[in-house]
Amino acid sequence: MSVIYLLLTLSILVAIVFFIAFIFSVKKGQYDDVYTPSVRMLFDDELVKENKKSTNIKN
Amino acid sequence: MSNVWCYHCGNVCDDKSIVAQENFFCCNGCKTVFELFSENDLTCYYDLDQNPEAIPEEIQGKYDFLDTQKIVLKLLEFDDNNTQVVSLYIPHIHCSSCIWVLENLQKLQKNIITSQVDFPKKTIRITYNSAATSLKEVVLLLSAIGYEPYISLEDYQVRKKPVDRTLIYQLGVAGFAFGNVMFLSFPEYFEVNEFWLNQYKPVFRWLMLFFSLPVVLYSARAYYVSAYKGLKSKFLNIDVPIALGVSVLFIRSVVEVVFNLGSGFFDSLTGLVFFLLIGKFFQQKTYRFLSFERDFKSYFPIAVTRLTSEKKEESTQIYDIKKGDRLLIRNQELIPVDGILIAGKAYIDYSFVTGESLAVEKKSGDKIFAGGKQLHGIIEMEVLKSVSQSYLTQLWSNDVFTKEVASKFKTLTDKISKRFTIFVLTIASVTALFWLFYDASKTLNVFTAVLIIACPCAIALAAPFTLGNLLRILGKKKMYLKNAAVLEKMAAIDTVIFDKTGTLTATKEHKIRYEGEVLDSYEKQVLQNVVRVSNHPLSRMLYQTFSNLQKTPIDSYEEVLGKGIKAIVNGVAIKLGALSFVDAGKESNSLETAIHVSINGKYKGKYLFKNTYRPYMKTLFETLNPVYQLVVLSGDNEGEKSFLQKQLPNKTQLLFNQKPEDKLEYIKTLQNQGKKVMMIGDGLNDAGALAQSDVGIALSENINVFSPACDAILDATKFREIARYLTLSKQSIQVIKYSFVLSLMYNVIGLYFAITGQLEPVIAAILMPLSSITIVVFTTIVTNSIGKKIK
Structure with missing residues (x-):
């Protein structure tokens, strides 16, 4: 039954990894601006389209 | 004739002559921006959002100070040999098109490496190659596309303060520990008597102890500090019973685990701290694009x-x-x-x-x-x-600005916490005494149980959630409060003071009225033509009131500085301007703003410029009058006194010729008489009064531009709602009081278990979150229904 020690250690280790990830992301300022990235994410498509258009013209 | 709208800014085009790629533009500025964008494949700007309307303005010579290295270095965030990073505040950022074009700056200027917009803050962070370009060029580019940055003296002095993220870390630690402890205490809840679980019980308990350590030592630290400060100044604030509860919970749990007496209350302990911190976090609603601490520095230029x-x-x-x-x-x-x-x-x-x-x-x-x-x-x-x-x-x-004023304001929670703490301590001692004689072995157990269960988590949550939610609701209605305490202070107000100019009067609108001998249509035409040529602001305003101009050539025209205009049109001699100039020998009435007119040497009359008062001013004053003492403090002369006396309720005090310091002193005098004063003002000259008053509200036509230091910023369009905001603040206090009653009921139930000595960890673990959640749900529902009534 001492497998429980292993399981506990593993689960706590996983939890701590996520916890460190959280602290790290806060420290990096990832939660400082929660709005702009949501808009920026949607721009990518348009940029690609634009690039294609401009390359077409050049060709 | 159908109207044509500018392709760039969406304004109506006066003429249709400015065309580019079959699109109409209202001005050359807009056309230039469009051409710049289309040359660089950035026309997608127009597809994202309708009418981003960033209109470039004339800025010639304005940024020459950015040639001075000393000034530039102070503005930069980072400076390496070839790379410089700068953060600029751009008030115009308002839609997704703005983000898009600003983050594609490198397409317009190759030496810009990256640019990143922070939308809520309205700032842009630009990294550029300083060997090939300069800050001035970057700023000029931004201005050219209509996104002029706002650089003020404030940027020059203040070094960026590091963001304080302690609360988020504390919340994170508490949440992490709470979750894990909950899992680890599950076997205890169900009292499973299986052999292997019983065997490993100590392991689970020690792990819980280990998890709760950072919560007690780090997350809950602010409560000990606050409680200690409160006790030191002989004041029982709400943090005293909280700190007591947390310490007792921890000590008793540790004792139980170490001596293998039971499972301890680690789940309740971590949950309690977690919920309290959530309340604290929720209360902190900050408007990142607004600043409540500004002084003249954020308005003055750097150079x-x-x-x-x-x-x-x-x-x-x-x-x-x-x-x-x-x-x-x-x-x-x-x-x-x-x-x-x-x-x-x-x-x-x-x-x-x-x-x-x-x-x-x-x-x-x-x-x-x-x-x-x-x-x-x-x-x-x-x-x-x-x-x-x-x-x-x-x-x-003045002292108001230099001294850090220690807040004497006692919140409702603080007021109740004194009685509450004494009450809890009494009950704990009395029951402990009772058990001492009845069953001495249980004394300590009961005593700690009472302190644990009475820990006022729900009470401490009532105010943050009520006020925090209302803060958010008001923010949506364009009333921006500095913090939650402002709402509580508003509820205590008994005197409301208004500034006149710019607060009671609308800044942008003026009424122009003609008084005197009626001008015939030809005379009017002459007047129109003369006014059209003049650049004087009053002439410009007068000109805008005329329609259907018939152009007549002007024979002679002379503008005498500080006096007026002398002109001859088609043989008609006309004089406009100050009375002493138009009609020699007479002195103007200094209390009014007017353009006097004489034609062919004969005095005709005057155009009077009057401030227009905000609509609903009268209704607002009548609504406030029965409840509040009303005062109008004006820096102006008494020209409008009789008008205001007629319009406003009789009791209203009207004071004129008030210097900025006078306004401040007046409020101080009222406060010394025990009045709670709310000041509503707008300009820099009200800054002292706003800082001195209990609640200072800055009324602003454009919240992005400027407002002096204050407790709240109100959008000028919401002027009429002031009475309703005041009522709302009083209702919020009612809500908090009801929540107190509700949470006390939970405490009574909990106390029953504690006093009778049957407080099991599982009961505490159920009661505590349940009471907290009840409070959160109750306050959210009630405040939302209150909020619906505001327009």
């Missing part, structure tokens, strides 16, 4: 143009200006110091200082004061006082 003795122009940092210097103030620039006008026509707009938007005309030799904006052409001035000693800026040397 102005100084004329050297050889008549050369040079950019000089504002603080380096000395008495006797000659300064050059361009169109739309701000006068940073008090001085004497030497040359040029000065039309100075003091609306940021006084709220009055009518420009004041000055002639050479006149004294001009800091804070005004030159509206037309270039002027030269001689400095009389340095920046910090000018009439306006002196105000900030």
